[in-house]
Amino acid sequence: MDTKIDRLDDAHWNDLKNIVVFGYGRYGSRIVPYLRKSFHIVAIIDNDEDKKDKVIDDIKIMGVKDAENILHNYRIIVTTQAFFYAQISNQLQEMGLVEYADFTIWNQFFAEWYYKYRGMVCVEKADIPITSYCSLNCESCSAFIPYIKEKCHETLEQIERSVSLFFDNVDRVQDMNLYGGEPFLHPQLCEIIEILGKYREKIGYFGIITNGTIIPDMKVIELLKKYDIGISISDYSNSVDYKEKLDRLCKLFEEHQINIVRTVNMVWFDLGFPRKKIQYDTISAQKHMICCSTACHDLIDGKIYYCVADRAAQLGNLIPHSEKSYIDLARINKNDLKSRKAILELCAGNIEGGSLDFCKICGGFGCDNLDEIPAAKQIKIVDNENRRYG
Ligand code: SF4
Numbered sequence: 001m002d003t004k005i006d007r008l009d010d011a012h013w014n015d016l017k018n019i020v021v022f023g024y025g026r027y028g029s030r031i032v033p034y035l036r037k038s039f040h041i042v043a044i045i046d047n048d049e050d051k052k053d054k055v056i057d058d059i060k061i062m063g064v065k066d067a068e069n070i071l072h073n074y075r076i077i078v079t080t081q082a083f084f085y086a087q088i089s090n091q092l093q094e095m096g097l098v099e100y101a102d103f104t105i106w107n108q109f110f111a112e113w114y115y116k117y118r119g120m121v122c123v124e125k126a127d128i129p130i131t132s133y134c135s136l137n138c139e140s141c142s143a144f145i146p147y148i149k150e151k152c153h154e155t156l157e158q159i160e161r162s163v164s165l166f167f168d169n170v171d172r173v174q175d176m177n178l179y180g181g182e183p184f185l186h187p188q189l190c191e192i193i194e195i196l197g198k199y200r201e202k203i204g205y206f207g208i209i210t211n212g213t214i215i216p217d218m219k220v221i222e223l224l225k226k227y228d229i230g231i232s233i234s235d236y237s238n239s240v241d242y243k244e245k246l247d248r249l250c251k252l253f254e255e256h257q258i259n260i261v262r263t264v265n266m267v268w269f270d271l272g273f274p275r276k277k278i279q280y281d282t283i284s285a286q287k288h289m290i291c292c293s294t295a296c297h298d299l300i301d302g303k304i305y306y307c308v309a310d311r312a313a314q315l316g317n318l319i320p321h322s323e324k325s326y327i328d329l330a331r332i333n334k335n336d337l338k339s340r341k342a343i344l345e346l347c348a349g350n351i352e353g354g355s356l357d358f359c360k361i362c363g364g365f366g367c368d369n370l371d372e373i374p375a376a377k378q379i380k381i382v383d384n385e386n387r388r389y390g
């Protein structure tokens with residue numbers, strides 16, 4: 001298989017000291033402190049006029065028009081999701097700049113630059129699903145929770161093994177979240193946090209993703225503080241009646257100076273599966289997967305799965321098992337950088353045959369999915385028969 005970790009033009013990126021960061025949203029603000037450890041950031045650029053002229057650690061945010069000269073003189077790292085990168089890439093190309101010579105998306109840079117020039121294996125994002133139990137039943141859940149018959153909490157032994165194998169082979173992960181289902185339902189959440197805490201210096205942003213329906217106890221709160229864990233709250237109070245409880249939860253986190261991001265009015269694009277019939281043929285599934293370019297990889301059962309939705313459907317026994325969906329970390333030689341590179345290839349979407357089997361029947365997270373739906377529409381639990389699809 002061809003490599004996806006050899007796109008940056010050596011002549012432009014090899015001896016890199018000064019960079020420009022394009023994008024200062026949720027990802028950009030997490031990435032900039034790490035980049036500053038290795039590079040001089042000449043400027044931060046953002047298309048959002050409201051951010052213009054804000055100063056981030058002595059660096060002023062500039063609009064594109066004010067930064068034309070700078071953009072032509074330094075390598076640019078675009079710190080947005082793939083969905084927005086396509087627009088920014090066009091914008092930069094219209095200015096005569098060339099992808100992989102003058103600019104690249106952060107995920108590619110993080111994987112490739114640190115591998116080639118620092119001999120490191122750096123993964124942008126790997127999340128750990130710790131339970132398939134949830135307090136809600138969202139019809140279009142991307143982890144297919146309402147459709148999973150045999151729900152379970154991951155055991156401490158399973159999680160410890162996965163995490164240990166992961167950090168044997170990965171030097172740094174920039175973004176790592178515990179999630180579910182609803183992670184605050186896991187009865188051993190404290191022990192899980194302590195397992196991850198041992199590797200805290202290898203994790204950039206460490207977070208928990210919650211729907212905000214469960215108020216954690218003080219033991220959990222203390223550990224959130226101890227390990228500087230952020231909370232991403234998906235606020236579904238437009239669909240589910242729990243706003244008062246959610247406000248109380250946010251207040252509790254704020255009182256304890258825990259970093260929270262509460263996302264309201266979320267827009268969902270329906271993956272379709274298992275309710276709607278979607279069918280891509282082999283060639284269109286390859287394009288569909290590239291368009292999706294999911295950055296959300298899962299660590300579970302000693303394996304890294306490329307795609308969250310594919311993993312959830314397989315482990316929920318809703319679709320057949322597919323070996324090309326994951327890397328089994330136990331098979332990697334931790335003493336051999338080339339062997340460890342397989343992790344980077346998987347996370348870059350280097351999948352045998354050009355797409356996952358599941359891409360053929362999944363709506364995806366890319367711009368070719370136009371099926372916008374209200375977030376978190378609730379359904380009653382479906383019957384337990386005939387749950388296998390595909
Ligand atoms: S809150 Fe909804 S979307 Fe989130 S895991 Fe539970 S069922 Fe899925």
Ligand code: SF4
Pocket residue numbers: 288289292293294307308309310356358359362363364365
């Ligand atoms: S289109 Fe493919 S990669 Fe994207 S969410 Fe669906 S299965 Fe995953």
